[in-house]
Amino acid sequence: xxxxxxxxxxxxxxxxxxxxxxxxxxxxxxxxxxxxxxxxxxxxxxxxxxxxxxxxxxxxxxxxxxxxxxxxxxxxxxxxxxxxxxxxxxxxxxxxxxxxxxxxxxxxxxxxxxxxxxxxxxxxxxxxxxxxxxxxxxxxxxxxxxxxxxxxxxxxxxxxxxxxxxxxxxxxxxxxxxxxxxxxxxxxxxxxxxxxxxxxxxxxxxxxxxxxxxxxxxxxxxxxxxxxxxxxxxxxxxxxxxxxxxxxxxxxxxxxxxxxxxxxxxxxxxxxxxxxxxxxxxxxxxxxxxxxxxxxxxxxxxxxxxxxxxxxxxxxxxxxxxxxxxxxxxxxxxxxxxxxxxxxxxxxxxxxxxxxxxxxxxxxxxxxxxxxxxxxxxxxxxxxxxxxxxxxxxxxxxxxxxxxxxxxxxxxxxxxxxxxxxxxxxxxxxxxxxxxxxxxxxxxxxxxxxxxxxxxxxxxxxxxxxxxxxxxxxxxxxxxxxxxxxxxxxxx
Ligand code: FRU
Numbered sequence: 001x002x003x004x005x006x007x008x009x010x011x012x013x014x015x016x017x018x019x020x021x022x023x024x025x026x027x028x029x030x031x032x033x034x035x036x037x038x039x040x041x042x043x044x045x046x047x048x049x050x051x052x053x054x055x056x057x058x059x060x061x062x063x064x065x066x067x068x069x070x071x072x073x074x075x076x077x078x079x080x081x082x083x084x085x086x087x088x089x090x091x092x093x094x095x096x097x098x099x100x101x102x103x104x105x106x107x108x109x110x111x112x113x114x115x116x117x118x119x120x121x122x123x124x125x126x127x128x129x130x131x132x133x134x135x136x137x138x139x140x141x142x143x144x145x146x147x148x149x150x151x152x153x154x155x156x157x158x159x160x161x162x163x164x165x166x167x168x169x170x171x172x173x174x175x176x177x178x179x180x181x182x183x184x185x186x187x188x189x190x191x192x193x194x195x196x197x198x199x200x201x202x203x204x205x206x207x208x209x210x211x212x213x214x215x216x217x218x219x220x221x222x223x224x225x226x227x228x229x230x231x232x233x234x235x236x237x238x239x240x241x242x243x244x245x246x247x248x249x250x251x252x253x254x255x256x257x258x259x260x261x262x263x264x265x266x267x268x269x270x271x272x273x274x275x276x277x278x279x280x281x282x283x284x285x286x287x288x289x290x291x292x293x294x295x296x297x298x299x300x301x302x303x304x305x306x307x308x309x310x311x312x313x314x315x316x317x318x319x320x321x322x323x324x325x326x327x328x329x330x331x332x333x334x335x336x337x338x339x340x341x342x343x344x345x346x347x348x349x350x351x352x353x354x355x356x357x358x359x360x361x362x363x364x365x366x367x368x369x370x371x372x373x374x375x376x377x378x379x380x381x382x383x384x385x386x387x388x389x390x391x392x393x394x395x396x397x398x399x400x401x402x403x404x405x406x407x408x409x410x411x412x413x414x415x416x417x418x419x420x421x422x423x424x425x426x427x428x429x430x431x432x433x434x435x436x437x438x439x440x441x442x443x444x445x446x447x448x449x450x451x452x453x454x455x456x457x458x459x460x461x462x463x464x465x466x467x468x469x470x471x472x473x474x475x476x477x478x479x480x481x482x483x484x485x486x487x488x489x490x491x492x
Pocket of ligand 1 (some may be wrong): 038039055066098099115167168223224284285
């Protein structure tokens with residue numbers, strides 16, 4: 001094993017990551033120490049801290065041979081960087097340590113289960129990436145890969161499944177101390193599928209069953225699966241690739257939750273409902289953990305694969321995670337709210353109650369780029385055609401949220417947010433329910449906007465590249481509306 005690959009990455013990030021001023025990063029969203037980040041990995045609570053690893057290429061702000069970056073936190077908002085945990089340096093993962101997850105072993109060590117990638121020449125002369133699963137064991141800082149890796153390969157796959165699309169293990173511990181993991185695979189008839197595996201000790205794995213599959217309906221392949229119980233329902237969360245636009249789904253990558261019931265004896269998952277997890281632009285590769293207090297908390301990559309070619313000029317990092325969200329089920333659907341740790345960070349409070357609006361107005365004390373903003377809008381009669389909240393605005397820039405009461409459409413437009421290319425900048429969703437009043441909670445953090453609609457029934461998430469000086473927030477009604485606006489600054 002060539003450990004210099006990891007040592008080099010650690011030395012590089014210690015020098016170049018530490019040199020990035022805190023003001024050039026978001027205040028409470030995790031960014032890579034330096035270079036590139038995609039999926040969050042190994043999201044876990046271990047030895048008194050939350051651990052968050054991530055798909056990482058330290059040397060450039062583009063995707064490259066995948067390492068695992070590593071950070072820890074006690075409140076899910078402030079993250080301390082630890083040295084990179086994994087590098088592509090062993091025979092089974094020489095071409096990449098892809099996504100995976102973490103669990104605790106009975107002896108107190110932490111187990112990382114991840115996808116090991118090996119480029120191989122095929123009989124037709126072409127090279128392709130073979131994906132297997134490997135483990136590394138560590139103490140929360142340093143991890144040693146198992147000499148017997150990989151622990152799962154194509155021989156463990158059901159009939160007709162591809163060895164080139166077999167990845168992203170999400171592990172959890174069963175009540176009896178054994179381990180289960182859900183992975184994604186691609187079957188000839190199933191398309192993208194969630195495969196269940198079991199292990200007595202975390203090292204020896206066997207295939208159990210197919211939990212559910214796309215079968216042409218939800219994309220061509222799935223990525224980053226998760227499988228957990230939530231408020232009496234069972235949730236299978238996956239990231240479909242090449243989804244076809246219909247209903248609330250847009251083309252390309254997205255995250256869906258398949259919500260249903262599960263019989264753990266026969267390993268039978270029965271799907272009842274499918275929900276799009278975020279209706280904005282930048283949201284992919286979710287992963288959840290169960291906190292010591294029982295909360296199911298989700299993180300995700302706050303970036304769209306289709307937007308990676310457009311990067312802020314001069315930035316030394318690219319990619320960030322969402323503000324972690326607490327998940328619940330209400331009326332068969334997932335509700336998402338920012339982790340309650342954010343409430344503890346609340347600073348100055350400004351409230352404008354029941355203000356009648358016509359035209360565009362700024363409100364005293366409402367503005368800034370790091371804030372927790374709540375806006376309740378009640379249109380006055382049919383004459384109110386639209387209501388717009390302008391965020392991160394100056395003379396040249398803005399990101400807008402426009403609500404059209406007559407269609408119930410909420411439109412997120414970041415086309416003036418400092419981007420350079422014609423990637424997706426506009427997305428809209430139909431606000432669920434019947435109520436005339438719309439309530440939005442908007443998290444602003446320098447380079448992003450996260451919108452929670454009507455208590456988190458729907459969310460819209462997007463990155464913005466707007467210069468930090470663009471701090472204005474204004475409200476405008478086409479017609480008349482009554483609004484209540486409440487802003488907390490965040491003391492972080
Ligand atoms: C999802 C993904 C995973 C894979 C990783 C590679 O964004 O494609 O399926 O493990 O990224 O970096």
